[in-house]
Amino acid sequence: MPKSRLISSGGGFCLAVLLGLLMVFLLDPLPVQKVRNAVFDQYQRWQPRDYQQAPVRIVDLDEESLRRIGQWPWSRTQVATMVDKLEQAGAAAIVFDVLFAEPDRTSPAQLLRNNSLPADLAAGLAALPDHDTQFAEVLKRSNTVLGFAAERSATAGGPPLSRFGMVLQGDSPLPFVPAFRGASRPLTELEKAARGIGAMTFKPDADGVVRRVPLFVSVADELRPSLVAEALRVSQRTGRYRIISSQAGVQRVDIGQLQIPTAISGELWVYFSRPQQSRSIPAWQVLDGSAPPLAGSIIMIGTSAQGLQDLRFSPLGGIIPGVEVHAQALEQVLTDTLLNRTNWALAVEVLTLLLCGLLLGVLALKLPALPSAVLMVLLVTLLNAGAWYGFVAHRLLLDLFTPSIGLLLVYGAASIVRHMAAEREQRWVHAAFSRYVSPNLVSHLVAHPERLTLGGQRQMCSFVFTDITGFTSMMERRTPEAAVSLLNDYLEQVIGIAFRHEGTLDRIVGDAVAIMFSAPIPQADHQQRALSCALEINRFAQSYVASLHEQGIEFGHTRIGVHSGDVVVGNFGGSTIFDYRALGDPVNTTSRLESLNRQIGTLLCVSEAIRESCPQVEMRPVGEVLLKGKAEAVQVFEPLEAMVMPVAGRDEPYEAAYRLLEAGDLEALAAFEHLSAQRPWDGLAAFHAKRLLAGENGARFVMTQK
Known part of the structure; x- marks a missing residue:
């Protein structure tokens, strides 16, 4: 198959x-998600968010606070005191990233329920106010938000109380937001007292890293806001949300004066600092009055203490408290x-993968390897540089690295196709070219393309x-x-004989054929190969005639000359054509030996260099x-x-006459005349008789024609 058809x-x-x-890519399996998330994480590591002073503070139930005040959970009266102090400090909203799902175990009622006490002591405790009731009273007069934990299990309680209004613009967001079947809620008394209640729940990715914070979740098919959303609503003293969504998902959430673009799931991608x-x-500084000014701030109350197990993996690496994730989400909104x-x-x-994949595939199939590879690297570099610029300049999360992997796979597939096409074309050229040029030369040049360069x-x-x-x-005389x-x-038969002996076809000029041995591949027995080839050509030629x-x-009849010698072999065709041949005196000598046959009446002449290398052949x-x-x-x-007329064994009559010729004996003329008379077919004997009759003597003579 031609290369063009194979490429097509x-x-x-x-x-x-x-x-x-x-x-x-569209099915978005876990490996694709992991690659995309790793890209976005790397963006944040290279350029994390610059921290700006924002009206958001964390009141941390840290290890030192637990050491000073006591282990968590603290008495609700202690928590109420902290809320009062924050309210007096002018907090815009006090948001608990803590679940108050159980009654305060230090309340008088709980002590009476769990302990057998003397009657007078029990009566005294019963007259004391309940700690949860005291806490609820503080929540009522403060701008507070409590948290609930959304659960996968339906055995948990239903959706918490709705303390807000909802305006839905477009399609329902329920199919897109994180869905849960139940919720662990605060005590009913506390839930009713708070100004807001939001989901504390994160939905980490498969690797456990928290990258997004929801603004809304679905609990038993009802929309409920997250802790971040409620913090923003309550801090602005607004009573409703506006959710703008379409069939493609959530587009934006409006909270008071804030317009917050979201992911299609209604989540915020957290830009960590x-x-x-x-x-x-x-927290201990709030309680002892040494805290810095907090007026107008959203206060997130949570813990960094390891024992309370509210720690999360961050895209920046390492572990941060869950409350800090909420706080950072609020910071970037504000x-x-x-x-x-x-x-x-x-x-x-998707379009990048499709269009650039088509372009890269065409380039890889049409262009040579180096230009296509350069263009591939340039294209992939530009795509990822563009995505990085989008993040730096516009905080845009655009993943062009994962499509780049696809582009590399497309380029690899196209390169394999092109390589297969090149191999097939190489085999086709080898097979076709070998019908006209020596197979050993073709194989050698395929294995060593550098030999196509000029020189020898x-x-x-x-x-x-x-x-x-x-x-x-x-x-x-013929048409x-x-x-x-x-x-x-x-010629087909002669060339076939040459190829069987692994000779290299030097050239064909009309009816003349030049064959070379020991080039381009050296052959230790090149003299024997040349003589064997010549003898087979002679046998074929006589049979053919x-x-x-x-x-x-x-x-x-076919005249043949055989010789061996030192030559220069290589490509001498200039820069526009490949012409592999040999140059040197032995080439001319071989040509003269072929022509000598015409003058002396023989069909095959070989030089002494050939005879010495082939002593087994009678000559x-x-x-x-x-x-x-x-x-x-x-x-x-x-x-x-x-x-x-071939002679079996040695030609003793001729050798006897030749010895006389070589010695300059005058009897040589009679010997050759007698031999010529006995062998009218022996052209060499007739040649010597003729030259002796003409007055020449000795075994040395001059070739007067080329």
Whole structure:
């Protein structure tokens, strides 16, 4: 399959991955929530809220207060005294993050119920006022808010008393706010006396970290405000809420003059600041009158004592008192430093994943690896930098990190598709190219693409050059189509032989073929491979010619030259084309040896370098030949197998005549004439007889033609 088609089909795979990621993102499983929460936590760690003086203070039932006054729960008269002092100090609202669900055990009635006392002592206690009643009287004349604990169990009590008005604008918020089936409520007497009552309950995330505070909860399918909402309402002396919601969820809650945007669940994302000592006042200081001025402040009464177990995990790391979570939520409302997780945030995140995923997938499929990777990194960086800027500049909670993970997965899928396409294309090119270029060269270049660069290296190689006798005249006598068909059939067989011997096709020029051994992959036996290849080509060529002659088709004999030597091999095609070949004198020598066959009447000539490396192959000497354009003579041999009429074993008659020729004996002429007469097919014997008859002597002769 072509690369383009594979990439096109791979695009469907990438799209399926993207759609699967979108589905996971919309289903919002726990791992996705954890990643998103971790991103928002990191934002706050990098830039926590700057603490600003706000009319919110915590009266802390801390360890020192418990040591000075006694263990909790304190007597309700002691708590009433503290409320009176706070009211006198001008507190705007006194809010208890403490549940008064049971009667005061120090009340006279409780002492009488739990102890057997003398009659006169019992009568005296019965005449004393009840502590809870005293506390209720203080609550009635003070601007106080009590807390209740929303429960998952329906066995708890029902919704607390409604002390407020409610205006609903839009769809009901009940399906969206945190839902509970029951509530642990304060004593009825206290609940009726307080100006407000709100849910103290948090809904931590799966990792136990409190990141949001509800403004409203659902208790047995009835809306009830949280402790934060009631603190804001009572402190403003207003009697109602306005909740604006739609089918997508809660959008805003109005409390008096405050307009508070919320998450779709009606919760506030708490923007935490670092711990501030000035935020808290020990309870003992309120009781002894040493507390700082508190006029106009919302007072949150709660505990940081570890034994009372109201401690929470913070996004900033570490543990903070639950009452501080409420206080920080109030601070950010009153200082207008709210975090904003808008209703359209999810749509932005989904569209980012969809559109950027499509873009990144296309880029990864179309562009090379490095540019696409750079663009991917740049895109992901810009997205997350934009989300961080939104948090810093606008306190916007936008999670583009989780979509970025999806983008990386889409990019990875596209990269896999492209890699598979490249591999398939590589295999296709290898298979197709190997039909025209040596398979060993193709495999070598696939494994070592750096060899495609310009340049070469020196190494020992062997060469086989072939040519067809009279090919030009044959072309003239036949139609081009017929001649080309014959030539292609011939070349296919010759190249196949070369490839079987693991030779490298150097070049084809018309009917001539140049084959190289020991490059690009070194071969220790390259001389033997070259000679074996040449002998097989010779056998094929003679058989091919014979079969064509039987069909009445004329085809010339193949001349072959074989030589070995030191050459430079590499890519010499310039910067615009790849042309892997060898350069050096041995290449020219091999070409001259091939041409020598035409002058001396042989079909295969090999150099002494080949003969010395292949002693097992019987050969007969041709002579010391001074090739055209060469200054030094080359000792040339003819393998006996390549003779027109092969001789079994050694060619002793020829060798005897050659020894006379080599010695300069005058009897050499008669010996070659006699041998030529006996062997009219022996072109080499006839060549020597002719040159001796012309007056030459010795085994050395000059090649007058290329």
